[in-house]
Amino acid sequence: MSDIKKVVLAYSGGLDTSAIVPWLIENYGCEVVAFAADVGQGEEELEGLEAKAIASGASECHIVDLKEEFVSDFIYPTITTGAVYEGEYLLGTSMARPVIAKAQVEVARKVGADALSHGCTGKGNDQVRFEGAFAALAPELRVIAPWREWDMVSREDLLNYLASRNIKSSASATKIYSRDANAWHISHEGGELEDPWCEPSKQVWTMTVDPLDAPNTPETLSLTFNKGKLTHVNGDALSPYQALVRLNTLAAAHGVGRIDIVENRLVGMKSRGCYETPGGTVLVKAYKALETLVLDKSALKYREQIGLEFAHVMYDGRWFTALNDALLAGAASFAELVTGEIVVKMYKGNATVIQRKSPNSLYSEDFATFGADDVYDQSHAEGFIRLFSLSSRIKALKAQGGAN
Template sequence: MSKVSKVVLAYSGGLDTSAIIPWLKENYDCEVIAFVADVGQGEEELVGIEEKALASGASACYIADLKEEMVKDYIYPSLKTGAVYEGKYLLGTSMARPIIAKAQVECALEVGADALCHGCTGKGNDQVRFESAYAALAPQLTVIAPWREWDLRSREALLDYLAERKIPTTATLEKIYSRDANAWHISTEGGVLENTWNQSNELCWVWTKDPEDAPNTPEEVSVLIEKGEIVAVDGKAMSPYEALVYLNKKGAEHGVGRIDIVENRLVGIKSRGCYETPGGTIMMEALRAVEQLVLDKESFEFRESIGLKASHLIYDGRWFTPLCRSLLAAANELAQDVNGEVVLKLYKGQVTAVQKRSPNSLYSEEFATFGEDEVYDHSHAGGFIRLYSLASRIRALNEQKK
């Protein structure tokens, strides 16, 4: 094992990272500093977390409030690209990882640590996301991944390990589902979901109402957008994080933002998860509605290609790369004219843009009418179509000669 003297651990307070602290001290003979990122996972997750880290053997515990920064500098830029992984997933876990890793690196450099550590398993995507960020931001620091080194392979083994060392924990053997939450979403994996023929049950959903039990009366929300960013909701100016919290509550009440998906992990394994992104689903629908008014055909097509590529870069942990920066910059440029207001209807798990307007709209009722107008001469279409289909015409004539 590499010789290190001080390690900063990405600490969640859960069973894995609670066991990692004493394991690091025993196997690396080093000082361990716990780093906690508040990305909106919920106050209950943070209660007593510093005391828990110190009781596990950490010399210090730092808690960073990253909620506003995450939504402003990571989620909003991603929204502008239109990134949706494999057609459904709004990248809830993926979008939190780069800001956590960045803040962890900053903490390590500030306290003079020579190593970083995370509690990601050897089968998942997060190990790649964290370590790719570490490599891009502080390649000189040693990276320790206990799940790839230790022989603790079960929840029971981790509990026994802590019990032997008289380290208190609130974790039990009864945990069935694996969950990850931040301000953007919550994911649920494991349990009945491991068999794809099993339907999800009420335990698989945490934030949102079952659409069948949602209110029978639809609710409308109004969203104001400037340069591709939501700046006000229902007539009230809000910060990015405030807007997300507000829309999360509205969407959850109506069962909006649920998906049950089998996705392709970066490491090659398929996994199934139930993800809830109520506010994000509303935000995405609002931005796309204004884009429909503002972007011309070629610009919209290009934005879609940016979104597809960005979804894979973000999912695969390549946020801190030149290509990702370039895509974000391109999407931001396209969003400069994405200004407008959208009214969205929330009803039984669905969100629909029912009204939209923009000062930059390319839509013209005068041009689009089926009635008589003075701006479009139908006879002009003939020459356009003949030129547009010229290659097909020449190809067909060649085939006829053969």
Template sequence: MSVKKVVLAYSGGLDTSAIVPWLKDNYQCEVIAFVANVGQGDEELAGVEQKAINSGASSCYVVDLRQELVNEVIYPTLKTGAVYEGQYLLGTSMARPVIARAQVKLALELGADALCHGCTGKGNDQVRFESCFAALAPQLKVIAPWREWQFNSRQSLLDYLAEKNVPTTASATKIYSRDANLWHISHEGGELEDPWCEPSNQVWMWTKSPEQAPDHPAYVELAFERGQLTHVNGKQLDGVAAIELLNELGSEHGVGRIDIVENRLVGMKSRGCYETPGGTILLAGLKGLEALVYDRSSLKYREEIGLEFAQLVYDGRWFTPLKDALLAAATSLAEQLTGEVVIKLYKGNVTVAKRRSVNTLYSEAFATFEGDEVYDQKDAAGFIRLYSLASRIRALHQQKD
């Protein structure tokens, strides 16, 4: 299939800077750079349009997707309680469907006939992006240079850019591969490739170490309505501002660091360090509220939804009927999640200090160890006898045999 115009997911880093001239060399096509602002920070976005033009792109579009990321992906996912392999809050994974959808939208508006990404052939992101492309615009060709070109190292890419007279601030001594957005920042490479090696201080970029965090705790009050955050410390904030504030508070107290070896979708294991300070606080708040208002069966079902949803998001299956079904169930349950939670932050720890809800199922009158007039303890005998009836019958049969 010949390509006349391609929209490239562009970051301004080494890989995508090299992809622009490579596309022009190998496909003889017009290259349009698409930059997604998902909250990675002003430093990464500074001058990115000019970088794209200097690399050979005919134009560059920077699209602010932060509100979409929060309101359409992060907040809904939080209601499911999704956590991948018990620790990962899906920071990179959650941004991909928003980015891919905006890239497809731009390509269709501009009459492009191809999409391009800079994901490697070893990672999860190639699957995530291309699964979204397939669901949204299957007629567009997808170009994945890392699965086609001859380059295999940072130095070979730098040499190519020098040959093409494309300026770059990248160097061959870069240690880590990082991905940042409003929700988190990830770190891979360097000493992290050895699971026996503890991360050095230069790995972490957002959060203080617990050892350097303040010696006094901080308290954060979160208010939720139907499972969605509305206020932080009594102040009404939109999603982007709330997460930015919680990131700041959590980072100061060493909250949100994890160091994991995870199972990639493509089959290999990888080791990464993630910082998700605001997300860690938010999830703790929601779980604290869930404990107050969900009955045992509802909580168990929400946990099952969370496991399935985490896998779905990680695997890039956002634009699927299963996502809609799981999210509908979680959203229905979350109708009860209205209330306030006070979170205590102290040297990397996040604990629920206080919680209350108009929908609480907790009753001090029933739970008290003091005298009460609402619970007849004799009723427990009949309950236990019926609850253990199968075990009783089985034991009687065994005794008879």
């Protein structure tokens, strides 16, 4: 352990990383540089973070603003793929990990560190996401994962460890939920959620209004896209991050974006989590609605296949891979057509697309109308159907002994 001189720790100021700072110093005899990423988790989580890190024993603390990069370079590209993990999860925690890991490596090189560290447990997905990124970006740096090394096994162990060293922590044994927040979402695990038969209590949810308490009057909002990127909300030109903040505020007030799922973790076990993604839910629905206007059947089918594969690439922490690059390139080609405006109605936890238009729309009322038209000869459908079902006809005739 003595060969490690300086470690850059992904630091949040929570219970785990507060304990990791002194633990690294005691067990590795090294200098610890704290690194915190601002990915839109909120000012209250970042307030006093530098002082707290120094008080825990860190030599310095770097807080890096990644909000715009996170939204524009990681969230928006993911939206273009249509990725949704196991049909419901919008990948909020997963999407933040590559931008955080990338910035952590940049800080490590800046300060001349020879190791990286994180507070991920040996049971979760995040250890794979961080270390997969480290391997791709800085294979020469050693990775220290204290949860896989120390003998502490519980929240109480960590609290006692900090108390014995007179290190203050805002954590307590009564704070039973594990939460992770960023500009896209907030996740909740632990407490009563560990029993999948137990309904989440009201104290679980922190970002959105209970749909039962949401306004009794619906609210509509307009989203304008240009080549796959959201550019305006209700007519206002906004940066990617600003647009997401606006959508979060509007959608959260109507209780939009809550899900309660049991998912398959990468390490093999199942876990139960509750997620709140208000603005993201509206954004994903709007984007997909615009896609249905501009992509033909085969193109949309292929884009859906990209989304299915990309959901696992993102969830499994494979952002810095050739497969990721190829999938994003494919999605980006389709996104070139995704230009137009979508209107969404929000009401009591629901977000429903009610209007859509695009200069690239393939929808033609002249062809689709149930009324009289001069552009479509319905008799042509007979030949199409006979050819489309020809293999089935031949199979049936053979079974009847009527075809060679």
